[in-house]
């Protein structure tokens with residue numbers, strides 16, 4: 001049964017609305033002004049709110065504004081008298097679902113309520129589905145370094161502490177960042193990723209902080225930067241070691257003050273982001289070579305997570321191979337291929353300079369090229385690079 005909150009200072013209106021809605025099977029609570037209504041709204045989850053505009057203590061617009069800060073999803077329908085249709089329209093612009101006029105027309109009231117609640121249901125379902133579709137892949141492995149990383153993620157994720165993730169290419173740094181977001185209190189917010197190495201240095205500031213229209217030749221319209229996009233969520237700065245010194249200075253300011261300014265703008269905009277950064281470089285060496293700011297390094301590295309190279313945790317190889325065999329065969333829609341002991345051993349001893357990304361490619365290649373069971377010959381034929389085999393044979 002849906003719960004509806006009615007906020008109106010006129011007792012007769014509350015009575016009429018309550019009678020209609022109770023008759024239709026809704027559970028109804030009443031409040032006589034915005035302040036009382038807001039307290040009830042904070043204390044209980046409602047499916048919809050009907051709210052008068054002109055009221056003592058706290059009016060409808062103020063209620064709307066405050067309620068939106070608490071909960072974005074519950075639809076709020078304004079109930080407007082003759083004199084304040086304009087305010088009702090204004091309320092809709094500010095996030096009210098719709099408005100109905102006094103005296104309330106029975107059919108219009110019920111249809112508006114039903115539509116509002118249908119929409120909320122759809123929004124909630126979409127959110128749940130999106131979360132399911134974008135599920136973060138498992139972090140496979142039970143080697144000591146992986147256990148330690150999982151433990152650190154569980155401890156650190158719910159805090160807003162900044163994390164610097166280090167490790168070679170393809171070890172799983174991005175995966176760690178995604179789990180930090182997933183396990184944080186920001187998980188329902190966005191996770192926005194910026195690959196600092198892939199963006200030309202003259203564009204990185206506009207990418208991160210946005211720009212105002214006309215601030216430079218190609219700025220034909222206003223653009224919201226990644227810091228703003230990530231508000232309420234996590235900003236993942238990948239390859240931070242490749243960021244220009246001038247962009248570093250601006251990032252530092254954003255981290256110190258929690259505020260950014262768009263390129264070509266003069267307004268300071270508050271942003272609420274948790275920053276997670278990653279690099280394959282030795283940042284302290286970059287600091288020594290004056291390519292990276294020490295103050296920024298300290299800001300970013302409150303917590304350090306180092307992801308060990310696959311060659312340093314070979315115990316994880318069999319688990320990873322088994323897991324990738326499952327997913328790859330599934331993706332290709334073919335029966336799960338087996339792998340014999342010697343083949344697994346050969347993979348375990350291989351030099352994984354490309355880390356887990358390389359391992360996944362290798363499994364994919366083996367699945368495509370081998371028979372039902374992957375053998376050590378397959379590994380020798382399809383995995384060990386020709387160059388190395390020639391060397392070994394000569």
Ligand SMILES: Nc1ncnc2c1ncn2[C@@H]1O[C@H](COP(=O)(O)OP(=O)(O)OP(=O)(O)O)[C@@H](O)[C@H]1O
Nearest residue numbers: 137138139140168169170171172173174175356357
């Ligand atoms: N422990 C793991 N278990 C399962 N899959 C993993 C694991 N670690 C990494 N992967 C997968 O390996 C691939 C490479 O990982 P990821 O992109 O996180 O590496 P990275 O360190 O960020 O690489 P780069 O530095 O090149 O950006 C991804 O597909 C990721 O899902």
